[in-house]
Structure formats: C-alpha cells, structure tokens
Amino acid sequence: MDFAYSDEQQMLRDSVLRYGEEHWAAADRLKTLAAGPEMTKRRWAEMAELGWLMLPIAESDGGLGGSAADVMAVMEGVGRHLMAVPYVTSCVLVPALLEGSEAGAELLGEIGAGTAVAAAGFLEADSGYDLRHVTTRTVRHGEGWRLSGAKVHVEDGADADWFVVSARTAGADHESDGIGLFLIDRAAEGLAVDGSRAIDGHRHARLMLDDVAAIPVGDVEAATPVIEAAVDRAIAAQLAEAVGSMEAASEATLDHLRTRHQFGVAIGSFQVLQHRMVDMVVAGEEARSMAYHATLNLGRDPHTRTRAVSAGKVRVAESGVYVGQQAVQLHGGVGFSEELIVSHHLRRQMMLAQAFGNADHHRTRFARLGAGA
Amino acid sequence: MNLDFDADDLRFRDEVREFFADGIPETWRTRVRAGLRLDPEDLIYYQRRLHARGWGAPTWPVEYGGTGWTPTQQYIFWSEAARADAPAQFHQGLELIGPIIFTYGTDEQKARYLPRILTLDDWWCQGYSEPGAGSDLAALRTRADRDGDDYVLNGQKMWTSYAHVASHVFVLARTSQEAKRQQGISLILVDMNTPGLRVQKIPTMDEKYHTNELFLDDVRVPVSNLLGEEGKGWGYGKVLLDRERMVSAATAIFLTQTVRGIRDAATRRRVGGVPLIETPGFATKLAQFEIEVIALQTMVLRLMDDAARGADSGPRGSMVKLRWSQLTQAGTALWVEALGPESAHFAPLGNGDGPAEDMPYALQGALYSRVTSIYGGSSEIQHNIIARRALGL
Structure with missing residues (x-):
C-alpha cells in the first residue's frame, strides 16, 4: 500500500x-x-x-x-x-x-x-449514458464495413481527424453482446460532423453516419468489455483532472479570504466563511482519495474496477461542482465574472461532472454491482 | 503508488482473519453494526481475548505491552475486526489515558496502571467536561487543592461516560489560579472508590445508559496520583491530538458494519413484493452511503500511509472525525428507514413476539449517532481546528 x-x-x-x-x-x-x-x-x-x-x-x-x-x-x-x-x-x-x-x-x-487527434463516440439519442445501448447499424461489404446511425455526443470530437465509434453487429439494441468498434476517417464520405464549443473551451461533436466506410477494430461482436475498460480509464484520468481543478479553485478562494477586506477586516476572519472553506477543503480531500481509489483499482477484475470507478465518479462529480460553486460564492460578485479563474473552474467542473456518465448514472451502476468483495 | 498488501501483510491478514473466524457471538452483531457499545462484561471478555493473543493494544509500542504494529497492520487488524462484526475496543483506557501514562507517567505509574488497562481490570473514564466547560474546556472550575501529601478535589464533571462502570477516572482540575486559563490545570488519577465521589446517571434520548454527572466532594488522593507535572495538564491533551487520527481512523473502518446492517434489513423487507434493496430509490440511497464510506476509508488509508512514512497528515484526523460522524448518522438513519413502519416498534410490551430483530438497536444507533458530532470536539470545533491548523485562518 x-x-x-x-x-x-x-x-x-x-x-x-x-x-x-x-x-x-x-x-x-x-x-x-x-x-x-x-x-x-x-x-x-x-x-x-x-x-x-x-x-x-x-x-x-x-x-x-x-x-x-x-x-x-x-x-x-x-x-x-x-x-x-x-x-x-x-x-x-x-x-x-x-x-x-x-x-x-x-x-x-x-x-x-501529435500529428493526428482522435475521438470516440458511443452515446446515441436513446442511450442515456449506457454504453451498451447501441443502434448504429453495420453492413458488411466484402472486407469492408459500412455504418449508419448517429452519435449524439463525441467528447472532444470537433477537431478530431479520426473517430472510433461503437456499432451493432448482432443482437438487440440494448444487448451487451454484438457490439463492435470501428475506425472512421473524418474525410469519409457520408460522415457529417456537427461541432459545438462547450462552456469550458472544449470542442465536441455530434456525428451523423450515412453508409460510411469504416475499419473494424478487434472482435466486432465483443467490444463491450474493451469499451467499458477504456471508458473507465478515461474517467479515472478525468477524476485527477477534477482534483487538480478543485485544489486550484480552493487555493484561489483561500487567498481571497485572506486578502479581501469588508467591514474593516479580512473576510477570512468570519467563522461562517472559515467553515465553508473547510468544507471545500474536505471535499477536495475526499475527491483526491476517490481519484486514487479509482485509478489504483483500474488493473483489477472488472467488478472491482467498475465499482471503484463509479464510486469515484459519483463522489468527485459531487465534490467538484460543490467546490466550484462555493469558490464562486466566496469570491462574491467578481466570482460570477467571465474573467475570474474560479468561474472557469466551475464551468469545467460542471462539464466534467457529466462526462462519461453523471453521478446518477454511476450511482445506479454502483448499486447494480451489489456488495463489494 | 498501489493499493496492494505485501506478502508479510497478507500473511498477517490471514492470521487475523483466522483469529476472528470464531469467538464473535452472534448476539453482538446487530449492536455492533449499529455503532453501539456492547455491555461492559462483553467488552471485558473481548479485550481479554485479544490480550491473551498479544493483541490487547494495537496502537501501543511493544515495551508497554502493545503490538508495535505498523499502520498497515493496524489497518488490516481493524478491517478484519470490522469484517467479522467484532466491536471496537473500549478506548478510554487504551487510547485516551494509556498513551498519556506511558508518555508522561512515572515508572511506578506505568507499572501499576498499564498492564491493568490491557486486561481491562481497570476501566478508566474521563473527567474533563463540566457544566460550564464543554467545547470551551479551559473554562473548567474543578479544583485540586494541595493539603500535605494529598490533593483535595472539589467540583462537578459532566458527560462522564461509563463512570458507572469505571474503576478509575482521570480528572482535569485546577491546582492553581493563573492569568491564562490553560495554565494551572493538572491531570490527576482517581480511584472511583475514593470517598466523596458520587456518580449520577444522565438519561439520554436513546434510552441506553452511557453517561453521568460526577460530583467530587472533598475527594482526597495522594499527590503521587498526579500525572506528569503540576499545572501542565492542558498540554498533555496534545499527545492525544497526535493520536486522535488513529482513533478516528479505527472507528471509520468500522462503518462497513453499518453498511451490512442496512443491506440485511433492506434485503429482508419487501415492498410491493420486491425486496426494498431492489427498489431504485432505496438502492441509490444505499449506494450513495456506501460510496461516501469508501471515500472516507480511502482517506483513512492515506492517513495510515502518511503515518507509515512518518509524514505529517495535518488535520486529516479532524476531517476523518467530521466525516465519520456525518456518515454514522446518515447510515443509522438509513437503517431505520429500511425497517419501515416497524421501526416504530422500539420495545416489546410482553404480549407477543415484539419488535423486528434489528430493534431496538437500529433506532438506538440512529439516536446515539447524534452525539458523535458533539463529543470529542464537536463538528463545529473540528471546523475551527481545520481552519486554524490547515488553512491558517
């Protein structure tokens, strides 16, 4: 340990x-x-x-x-x-x-x-955050495959040169078997990329696929375990990102409490603000602990791994948004301004909180996994 | 960076698991899971069983009869105890006065008291709080006046838990009046059989007997019962601050027992033909509780890891205390919720089967848990400590 x-x-x-x-x-x-x-x-x-x-x-x-x-x-x-x-x-x-x-x-x-950038798309109109609900269709043409469907959110997809997407090769829409991974060139015919800027400066995309040529990756009927393990890795990485952001927001806020004067004193002398600041720091400690817990369990069996990652995701999402919100609150009016860095931390925390499944989704996933080892 | 135990730790874990495989009576289970203390005779039995195995004092150094375990071993021991639904050891002798005795006591005091703490032949209680001195402990007024080779103690202590069971009490009393309130306070060891001591029960809202008022009326004890130096008693609390993280850590590890209590209750109870635990509303509440327990336990692991490498973990002990009390409150409340309408059936009236099998402990646990954010430095005091020590506010 x-x-x-x-x-x-x-x-x-x-x-x-x-x-x-x-x-x-x-x-x-x-x-x-x-x-x-x-x-x-x-x-x-x-x-x-x-x-x-x-x-x-x-x-x-x-x-x-x-x-x-x-x-x-x-x-x-x-x-x-x-x-x-x-x-x-x-x-x-x-x-x-x-x-x-x-x-x-x-x-x-x-x-x-650094010569190419790639993004991955899983989520569809009716899937919520469920990676196993896949309706994008595949048709086989000799050695090649063609895909049709739509991916409603591709994280960081706006400027990607390549896309990896999930598509159904067998089974019903919600089944975990029969899902494959496919690689698509951004320039492929039939692919429409609808980009959007997010409030935190990230640039995402929506994909419309109309009989698009795609390269199969691995076992095209059994990609679900690969997808879930990969997304868990991405979540763990984002948990560490959230922790870094929370700590920066907390430090900026502590600095503000020490230097900002109202009623003739530093506002950090007010107990109500001290206690709020403590709650932010405790939330940061919990989040850091959960980032470790998720990350250090990534290499374990899928039950342990998914349980740890979902637990981490729930708690860090809650703590991250809390810290961002309180950082804005304790800065007062200036915290609400576009310019001040704490408002950027809040915007990023709000986006991180729902990337790869929000707290509700992961709480449910955690509950379904039952008791721990 | 890793979460793995090494081969020695795994061997140790097996050894501890084997110890706990039997000897934990079924009748303890529900009370332990609800965070309630067992009856004194059960705690004495448990302490002696541990002591016989050489494990009476998991946090003490070997020279005083402790295990000398590494923080990782302590973590493993407490995890396995929690897993087996074993209770937490009674802490007032082991964790509160014991370490002060072996840090500041005379050789004679060490020889006289420490072995009897390990066997629970001596049961210690803590005479700190007073009617006018709760969170503001330095306001205490109990006096210890020197008279020849004796101190004569007069005053009143409050919230003296287990004074009705204890053989000894350690008392903070004023031996001189100084300008600074924290000075002139001494720590004095008192046999509960000393004339002039009177214990009066304070009934509490959970209807379990925990705590008392303690009246000291010309209580005469020899000067040799002074622990450490006269007038320096306040400072000895600091040794506790440094150890406090271990006490919080241990109690936090036992929260997994509450998870099991809730899980069992929610599996047993059916709502509309479905086990409560399978209803989405309850399942997500339980998941939330369990996730927060995991977060706290990982904080505890980090604390132990800091301790193992000799790093200062700052006020993380206070953070653990703060979060533990919140979670024991949330968990026991959820357990009561899992019992549903039957949670109203607290005590049998003697004309039938009586309440559900979890009762009265689930409800008592939920009520008792309310004091966990008040005792040992209330949550608000913990906030002050963290603000001062970690944030410099």
Missing part, C-alpha cells in the same frame, strides 16, 4: 504544473481561449514534444506505456491549469480502445507524435 508518487512521477507532475503556469496562465485565460483551435494546436505540438501524448499509449503500440498513476500525475496539472485539450479522449481513451489492434497501429503512432 503506497499513496505517494514515485520520484519520476513527481518530476512528471511538476513539469506539467510548470508548463501549465507558463502556457495556461490564469490571468491570460480569456485570451488563450479566444485564440481557438489554432492556439490549441500550438499547445498540442508542445505537449507532443514533451512526450506527454505518447505516455499513456502501450509500449507495444509504440507509446511509453505509462501507468494509470503516471497519467494521474499529468492530469492533475491539466486540471489545475484548465488545459482545454483533448488529452483524455485522444491520448487515454482512444489508445485504450485501439490497444494491440492492427487497425489502430498507425493512428496510435500519429496520436503519440
């Missing part, structure tokens, strides 16, 4: 934090976001050069084979400095979906090098 980062992980964490301070400074937030995808591309190239993009990719796929704890070390900095980049989707989720597949080998090299 050991909750400390190794020296290497600590160095990695520190270098991401330093990079964030330099290139994602809170004071320049609006300017950074206003520069849009061009800016993101520059930042992405820098992160590629630092080797971070290939860190989560398996060694057998040409990456660095970083552990879940390595990814956590990176994600804390991503969260603390609100780096609006597709790291979780392109570097954690997609590589986990494509791991060891012939179809994805070349793309994974490009993702690691």
